[in-house]
Amino acid sequence: MKVHVFGNSPSPAVASSGLMKIAHMSRDSHGADVEEFITRNFYVDDGLTSCSTTAEAINLIQRTQAAMREYGGLRLHKFASNSLEVMSAFEPQDLVKDIFDLDLDKNLLMQRSLGIQWNLTADSFKFSITTEDKPLSRRGVLSTVNSIFDPLGFLSHVIINGKLILRDVVTETVDWDEQLPDYLMSRWIEWSSSLKALEDLCIPRVTVPYLSKAVRKELWTFCDASEKAVAAFSYVNVLYPDGSSKTGFVLGKSKVAPVSGHTIPRLELCAAVLAVEISQSVTEHFDVVFDSVKYFSDSRVVLGYINNDKRRFFIYVSNRVERIRSFSNPGQWHYIPTHLNPADEGTRGVSPGDVATSTWLNGPVDVHLSDQYDQTITFPLVEPQVDKEIRPTCLKTECRPLLGTSRFERFSDWDRLVESLALLKRFIVYRKEDKSLILPKSLSYYQRAEHFLIKTVQQEVYAEEIDCLRSSQPLPQNSSILTLDPFIDDEGIIRVGGRLKYLRTDVICKNPILLSGKHYLATLLIRKCHQLVMHQGRHFTEGKVRSMGYWMTGCKRLVSSLIHKCVTCRKQRRQFSNQKMSDLPEDRIEPGQPPFTSVGVDIFGPWEVLTRRTRGGSANSKRWAALFTCLVTRAVHIEVLEEMSSSSFINALRRFTAIRGYVREYRSDRGTNFIGAVDPLHINAINIEDPPIKDLLYSGGSVWIFNPPMRHTWVAYGSE
Incomplete structure (x- = not known):
């Protein structure tokens, strides 16, 4: 697959991934600067970079063209530059469409880059303000304010006035198409009509000239807050070998403050957080290593919060101080008077006609003239006893008994x-x-x-x-x-x-x-x-x-x-243990032998039975039973014993063998019915050791086996 569908959800990610792949593949063959140009200076399909010399710019673009053509089959074109020499080095078809047919030496060259107009001849940025009439409603106000595209914050101190009007409009109106009240309509018309003055504003594209020749580079970030807005912006201050210095605007932001619920110290703290965020963004994306980074605030309360190491704050202040100190240290923060703080314009707002002379774009006036800001000063907390943001210090005395x-x-x-x-x-x-x-x-x-x-x-x-x-x-x-x-x-x-x-x-x-x-x-x-x-x-x-x-x-x-x-x-209360049964003997599992070849024997009884009737009544006698159980098939045979004697048991054995056939072995327990030590007890019993029974077993080729005594794990075969 060599193409990808345009317009799908993953299409931008696939396109960016393809560019990154080309950059990595071209590193060895076309140079590391080509890889860095593609990976860091491309936004989707637009590339924007700056070089020190024209020869360096031409060489970089030509090598990038070759790398994209070789590894991706892509054509890199639509070039625009503030240098006529750079644009003359390429074919007219490779230049941007708007200047394709123009005379590079005579015509005014304008190019739109990421929503901002770029005057190639003067090498400056200009803003185009729409003259379309918008309805005097909440919808029209929002459309006009958002139509000014200013990603770097050049006009943040101007747009903040429109955002403040929008906040009041949202508070005073209910419907999006409801007409503005009279007092808001006059403010809005006055501000929107003054925006045309921004078309005459020219902002140099170069932050500071000859940045590569500077011997010292510093990043200054200023912050301020008021009841209306919070603002912060960063400047680059460079020092040249001849002792001169220059200051250039880098990035700025202004935000509308909440209508209620925030004190001035809290808003000043939010401005300090915004300053840290801006400074972090500049440090990460500005390809310059700064010798020092400084922060300036006109609030001694906030500086006391940042320098505090002894007292604890409530959640609101604690979280923001932690965010500030995660990227900066207290030694980088300095105090600046309010009248010298250029961020003050971002909280009050400036009319479009005064933008060119504002300190927001031109930078601070006296900061670089004084050495007091190079000194590390520790700022104490301001009235910590009455500050509601500081947790009170409680001393609790507890008396404990000696015996714990x-x-x-x-x-x-x-x-x-x-x-x-x-x-x-x-x-x-x-x-x-x-x-x-x-x-x-x-x-x-x-x-x-x-x-x-x-x-x-x-x-x-x-x-x-x-x-x-x-x-x-x-x-x-x-x-x-x-x-x-x-x-x-x-x-x-x-x-x-x-x-x-x-x-x-x-x-x-x-x-x-x-x-x-x-x-x-x-x-x-x-x-x-x-x-x-x-x-x-x-x-x-x-x-x-x-x-x-x-x-x-x-x-x-x-x-x-x-x-x-x-x-x-x-x-x-534990569960009763279950004893494991022993293995079955061989005579119980031997296959192929006839039934009753191996027999288990046991005697049970007696019962009272009626034997005969006499004149005095019925005569009763006792009867016992001999139980013969086949050890293999579990078949059962019962013979009646008229008395517990050897002769009666021999008759029962003969009847049993006459019916069931040859018996190889008999098994029984060692009960008193079968052992010989019963005579002293005068018990009616069958003695297997009597000579008649021994002779009968010997003549029949049978063996009588007794189970081991007191072994409960062995089964009494006759009674099982």
Whole structure:
């Protein structure tokens, strides 16, 4: 694909990307200056640059033409220059269309570059003011003000008057086509009719002559503000080897101030921010390395804000001071009197007839004549005690007890903490009063230690509430215990209030002690109550806390969290373990053998059965059953045993083998039915070790295997 559709959304990006690609490809073959010219001095399809000599300009353009033709197949043409020698070096077809047929030596050459008319003969900028009549309404005012294209800010101090009129029009009118009031109409007609004088204005294209020969280059930025507008602009000041200097306008801006809500110091601060933004833009795009960058303001309040390192500001001033100091330092800011500040014209406005002689374009008069602006001066804050933008300095004196509650976290048990404090109190009594006394543990010391702990925690958590309660003042509306109606008892402890004042019961029930659930002491208390209820659930633990006379904020959540972390509770309430089953024996999974080749045997019973009827009634007897289970197919065979004896079991085995066939092995558990140590117990049992049963198994070629004793992981095959 060699072409791209014109007019698509990505078309400008694709065109710019193509130019950047050509620039990078031509660096080695056509020079680094060609790459820089394409990458930095092209805006879409227009290139604008300045060279020191005509030969340098011709050489740069020719090499750029060759690079674009070679790497992009593009034709670079429509050239225009203030030098006739440069334009004569190219074919007429390569010149701009407007001067294609003109005589370069006799005709006045004009060219429009990015919305501004460029007089090639005088090498100056001119402005074309439209004479089209616009309606005297808000729509017409906006159209006229925006029709003046001034990207560099040459006429900002003129256009600001039109913007101020537009602001008043927006305030006084409702509809876009509503006619202007009389007093605004006269102001508007006077200002719009004076714009024709701008057509006679000529602004030199060259910022300062012979910039490359200057020995020192400085960037000066001035800012100012008034109730109407804020303004800032930058100048280049150069010093030549012969001692002379020149100043040239670079970039300026004027903005309309808000109608209300801003003080003059705030507007001056906004002007300082605008100055930093302009200076940053010039520094980044002006291909000159400045020896110094200076800022000038006529507001000592703003200079005090910028130089301040001790006091804090509110958000509005703080954010803007941070923006200013992010690109500049306080040593770059200087004070200039208001009558010498050229930015003052950008806030008051200038009539179009006075633009040519204004300091906005010609630069400051006396700044470069004085050496005081080269000195670094620190500006203090102006009346910081009454300035509403400065945060007040508050000194808060806080008295803390000698025993800090942070020490409580060294204990993991409530009783140990209380007993340690009680021991400390007994030691103090021993040291101060009578060293001959022996003070053993007592309930009074324990209770006093508890109350001391609670009062210490309450004083730390509810200090503001305690001050209000002691001074009989209402609690703050944002207090977390406001709804509990707290009060201080005779011992200085905060308790929960209520409507049970006349209830004849213990005070711990009707007025429990208030304790914050966020403090570590609450964790120790709940841990003790949880142990007292033998690690039962949340309701029992919470009930124990209440029964001990405490009301804890956030108790439910804290109890649930503690129970969740309790090691004992986690062990007792854990999920039951499941034991892994052992591998099946070989005789249970051997394929291809007939059913009942391997058999599991078990005896169950007895049952009472009716055997015969007699004159005295029915005779009952006991019967047992032998359960034979095939270990492979899980088939079941049951034989009745008339008694628990070897002969009866032999008959059952013979009946079983007669029906089911040969049995290779029998498996059973080591129950008392099958082992031989049952005679001393006088138990009716089948003894596999009896000779008749052994002979029967031997003659049939069968083996009887017992499961290992006390092995619950093995399956009792007969009863499974």
